[in-house]
Amino acid sequence: MSVGAPGVDAERLGAAFAELSGAFEDAAARVGVSEHHLRLGGQRITLQIAGDAVASGLLPALAHLEQPAGAGWSTDLRIRAWDTAASETSLPDLPGEFDGMLGRAQHAGDIHLSFQILESAISALHVGEGEALHCVADARRLAPNDIAYPLSEILGWWMSRSGCYLVHGAAVGTARGGVLLAGSSGAGKSTSALTCQRAGMRFAGDDSVLVQTEPPVVFSPYRSARADRELLARYRDVLPRLEEPSGDEKMVGFFPREAMTAELPLSAVVLPRVVPGGRCRIVPASRAAALLAMAPWVTLHVAGGAEQALRSTRAMLSRLPVHGLEVGDDLASLPSILSELIEATA
Amino acid sequence: MSHAIQVNRPAIIDETIDDEVVVVDLHGGSYYSIRDSGVAVWHSLIEPTTPDRVIARIADQFGRPEEDVRPAIASFIEELREHGLIRDAEAPVADQAASATAPSADFQPPQLERFTDMEDLLMLDPVHDVDERGWPHAAPR
Numbered sequence: 157m158s159v160g161a162p163g164v165d166a167e168r169l170g171a172a173f174a175e176l177s178g179a180f181e182d183a184a185a186r187v188g189v190s191e192h193h194l195r196l197g198g199q200r201i202t203l204q205i206a207g208d209a210v211a212s213g214l215l216p217a218l219a220h221l222e223q224p225a226g227a228g229w230s231t232d233l234r235i236r237a238w239d240t241a242a243s244e245t246s247l248p249d250l251p252g253e254f255d256g257m258l259g260r261a262q263h264a265g266d267i268h269l270s271f272q273i274l275e276s277a278i279s280a281l282h283v284g285e286g287e288a289l290h291c292v293a294d295a296r297r298l299a300p301n302d303i304a305y306p307l308s309e310i311l312g313w314w315m316s317r318s319g320c321y322l323v324h325g326a327a328v329g330t331a332r333g334g335v336l337l338a339g340s341s342g343a344g345k346s347t348s349a350l351t352c353q354r355a356g357m358r359f360a361g362d363d364s365v366l367v368q369t370e371p372p373v374v375f376s377p378y379r380s381a382r383a384d385r386e387l388l389a390r391y392r393d394v395l396p397r398l399e400e401p402s403g404d405e406k407m408v409g410f411f412p413r414e415a416m417t418a419e420l421p422l423s424a425v426v427l428p429r430v431v432p433g434g435r436c437r438i439v440p441a442s443r444a445a446a447l448l449a450m451a452p453w454v455t456l457h458v459a460g461g462a463e464q465a466l467r468s469t470r471a472m473l474s475r476l477p478v479h480g481l482e483v484g485d486d487l488a489s490l491p492s493i494l495s496e497l498i499e500a501t502a
Numbered sequence: 503m504s505h506a507i508q509v510n511r512p513a514i515i516d517e518t519i520d521d522e523v524v525v526v527d528l529h530g531g532s533y534y535s536i537r538d539s540g541v542a543v544w545h546s547l548i549e550p551t552t553p554d555r556v557i558a559r560i561a562d563q564f565g566r567p568e569e570d571v572r573p574a575i576a577s578f579i580e581e582l583r584e585h586g587l588i589r590d591a592e593a594p595v596a597d598q599a600a601s602a603t604a605p606s607a608d609f610q611p612p613q614l615e616r617f618t619d620m621e622d623l624l625m626l627d628p629v630h631d632v633d634e635r636g637w638p639h640a641a642p643r
Contacts, residue, residue: 240635247637276637293637340619444522444535448617451533455515455526462528463515470517470524 166265173267173280175248176289180206180236183243193229194221196311197320197366197375197419202231206238209295214306216397217380220416233286233314235307241294247278261309263460270309275299279309283317283459300401304382304408305364311377312457320368320375321454321465327360327374327420328352330495332502334360334374334420336367337428337481338449344428344483346383348490350391355491358417367454369472372422379411423501424477425450426494434484436493441480443473477501506591507579508550514587516544525587533617534587539564539571540578540612550591553579564609571609578612585616 187207192215194201205211214237223229240247261270266283276293288310292298312322325338326349337345346362353359360374362381367374381388381395385407388395395409427441427449447470454469455462479497483490509516513529523536523544536544542563546556557575561568582588
């Protein structure tokens with residue numbers, strides 16, 4: 157979350173950022189660089205990737221954000237990514253001890269740094285320079301989260317500056333608006349979202365979406381879904397590409413680019429709950445339950461402003477309708493139930 | 503119970519919505535829901551105060567004798583302390599004005615619910631090993 161460990165200061169993080177920048181230059185000189193232009197929530201992001209393996213690993217989930225290269229492109233944020241295996245480089249000796257930098261992001265001044273130790277990845281952002289770095293150990297063995305939700309730390313930090321927060325949730329909608337499906341794992345978000353996507357509803361993401369709190373809008377950062385194999389297998393018809401990351405009990409699926417909606421104005425927040433044997437229906441839910449569902453992620457992926465993130469989310473939920481959704485056995489009824497809800501609240 | 507206590511800022515942040523407080527522990531990764539009279543207790547702890555003053559305020563707010571609410575409120579404050587949501591106050595205790603409002607609805611004992619599903623993302627052990635390319639690895643739990 158957004159409070160750094162004691163003793164981490166801007167000078168130390170600045171030195172670490174400089175070391176990492178040098179490491180990217182070394183890797184780029186060895187394996188070459190490809191450049192990609194992405195647009196997310198109005199932000200223009202230039203992604204420079206050293207090595208084909210890294211590009212093959214990180215780009216699929218972001219492909220729907222790619223923009224054609226053009227002379228008029230100006231960059232808000234440049235992200236440089238590489239791996240140490242294919243480039244045959246090493247992670248630089250970062251100043252200070254690793255202890256205290258693992259497992260939680262560090263924020264000092266306008267520099268943010270996070271070791272994702274389970275993913276063998278490191279992310280860093282220098283806000284003032286509009287520069288970010290993402291290094292993985294071996295792009296041929298990317299962690300499932302780096303395949304399904306690449307660069308989430310950097311994108312979360314950067315977008316949080318403009319009141320957009322990564323949320324553990326899905327988003328579907330119609331021409332009249334959209335609903336955020338929020339809740340913990342197993343609540344029925346993916347089942348609901350995949351069913352609605354299959355039925356032709358607009359779709360902005362299955363598990364990780366970007367929520368702008370004012371005005372309420374959902375942006376689509378990823379066209380991927382990471383879920384149980386059994387669940388994704390049931391929706392193979394809408395997920396033409398499936399990957400099975402080694403050592404992961406879950407599977408990663410990719411939706412076609414054309415299936416994705418870049419943004420959906422939010423009409424309501426919906427909290428699903430699986431009810432085996434029941435029928436799908438809208439039920440009452442409290443705004444506090446919605447805040448509980450959103451609070452962990454909006455305070456996790458922010459550039460040091462967790463309190464503001466929580467306050468903005470509460471303010472958004474004070475204005476939006478919040479409903480529960482019992483996800484029963486008659487899944488075919490879900491698209492019409494949510495479409496009618498959007499129509500009623502738009 | 504005269505020592506000063508208050509919400510453990512800045513590690514603890516909170517927002518109140520529809521008579522419920524959502525609390526996030528930014529260091530530990532847990533998050534919490536506080537309901538019923540716990541909401542009033544929590545709001546009393548935003549500024550430095552003492553447990554006795556909190557109990558007096560709650561008794562006044564709900565129109566109940568202090569001895570009626572003391573066990574539940576004292577236990578709740580201890581629970582908040584055990585979870586690190588409050589700490590000893592460093593600043594002098596501020597005088598709190600007596601409530602001038604009509605008593606609130608029926609007194610319901612404070613409720614604290616804890617959620618821990620995010621803790622694993624934040625509570626990794628320090629590095630115990632570094633591979634040949636400099637990558638740290640977490641120690642087994």
